[in-house]
Amino acid sequence: MSLSKKKDKVIFSCRECGYQSVKWLGRCPDCGQWESLVEKQLVSAADPSQVAYTKPISLTDAPDYGEERLVTGLDELDRVLGGGVVPGSVVLIGGDPGIGKSTLLLHLLSSLAVKGNEVLYVSGEESAHQIKMRGNRLSALDENLFLATENSVEKIIAMTREMNPTILAVDSIQTLSCMDIASAPGSVTQVRESAARLLEVAKQENIPTILVGHVTKEGTLAGPRILEHMVDTVLYFEGDRSHAFRMLRTVKNRFGSTNELGVFEMKTEGLVQVTNPSEIFLAERPLDVPG
Numbered sequence: 001m002s003l004s005k006k007k008d009k010v011i012f013s014c015r016e017c018g019y020q021s022v023k024w025l026g027r028c029p030d031c032g033q034w035e036s037l038v039e040k041q042l043v044s045a046a047d048p049s050q051v052a053y054t055k056p057i058s059l060t061d062a063p064d065y066g067e068e069r070l071v072t073g074l075d076e077l078d079r080v081l082g083g084g085v086v087p088g089s090v091v092l093i094g095g096d097p098g099i100g101k102s103t104l105l106l107h108l109l110s111s112l113a114v115k116g117n118e119v120l121y122v123s124g125e126e127s128a129h130q131i132k133m134r135g136n137r138l139s140a141l142d143e144n145l146f147l148a149t150e151n152s153v154e155k156i157i158a159m160t161r162e163m164n165p166t167i168l169a170v171d172s173i174q175t176l177s178c179m180d181i182a183s184a185p186g187s188v189t190q191v192r193e194s195a196a197r198l199l200e201v202a203k204q205e206n207i208p209t210i211l212v213g214h215v216t217k218e219g220t221l222a223g224p225r226i227l228e229h230m231v232d233t234v235l236y237f238e239g240d241r242s243h244a245f246r247m248l249r250t251v252k253n254r255f256g257s258t259n260e261l262g263v264f265e266m267k268t269e270g271l272v273q274v275t276n277p278s279e280i281f282l283a284e285r286p287l288d289v290p291g
Contacts, residue, residue: 012037015183018192031188038182070167070208073111076264076273077104080248081233082256085167088206089255090199092173092228094213095237100246101212103138103270104237105169106131108210110140117166118144120159124151124175124185138270151185153178153194157201165207170198172212173227195230228252239266246271 012021014037019030027034069084078084085091095101102125109119123131128149135141146163150156153176160168170176176194177185184190195211202209211231228234232254239246248262263274 009041011040013040013189015187015189017188070112072108073115074108074273075275076262077108077248080235080250080260080262082253082260085208085210086232086255087208088203089232090195090202090209090211090230091233091235092211092213092231093235093237094215096215096241098241099237099239100264100266100271101237102126102171103134103266104248104264105171105210105212106134106138106140107271109145109167109169110135110138110142112167113142113144116144118146118163120146120148120163120165120168122148122150122156122168122170124149124170125172137268140270151175151177153197157197160201160207161205164205167208167210168198168202169210170212172214174214192226192230195227199230245274245277 012024013019014028014031014033016033016036017028017031019028019037021037024039025037028036069078069081069086071084072078072081081091093101093104102123105121109121112119121131126149128147131147132141135145146165148156148159150159156170156176173191173195174186177190178193178197181189181193198209198211201207213227215236228251231252233250233256234252236249236251237246238249244265244267246264246266248264250256250258250260252258263277264271265274266272
């Protein structure tokens, strides 16, 4: 009896996909990874009478931050978002490696910084020197644009609460890790938990947050599918690397339409907005051709 009770307090969880089993397995039956199950101590259920909770309030008494959106200054991006970034929202930008996600992000932050807004750019992939080199090329340097190279979610949250920036940008969500989770950065568990904690801060502090995410070879966002359900807006930055044009497409938007499409052109000085894409695409059609 006591032995059975003792076993019930332990569970084995996969570091990669989060699969749980009451006994240890050499290979995870869900994701197929070998030796990925680690032992975890189960927390006993709390007494409902002792649980603290937030007292419900009338909807009319809920905080009202107004309907003003944060206009980034990039007209194509603002239009795709429905008029700008909503305060406290979390936007996920996905795209192939090298397609220009970091370049788009630096343009966005620089456009806000030159207006006097303090913005925080957290990079887990590049050094400060590499980002400054890109900033020099894009003419995107400003004293209000603050940079941190950090992978720890706890440290990012601490600096965000202390600085209280106008907007927080994290590049990328796959490089972050939580100290109390044993799995490697980029694993399903880490991506899900990192996004959840950043989402909580965004809502509590009313700080709009931009997350950059990678996509798989199938063209979907890497990480758990729940990631797309957690955030408020999902944007895909797409295009052929051999072609200069890039398209920003909305997949999900809780605060606007999903029918908008933003077009950019990649040039030496960075991304340039294409205000009349129809004219450009029609210009590529050959003239006086039979048929």
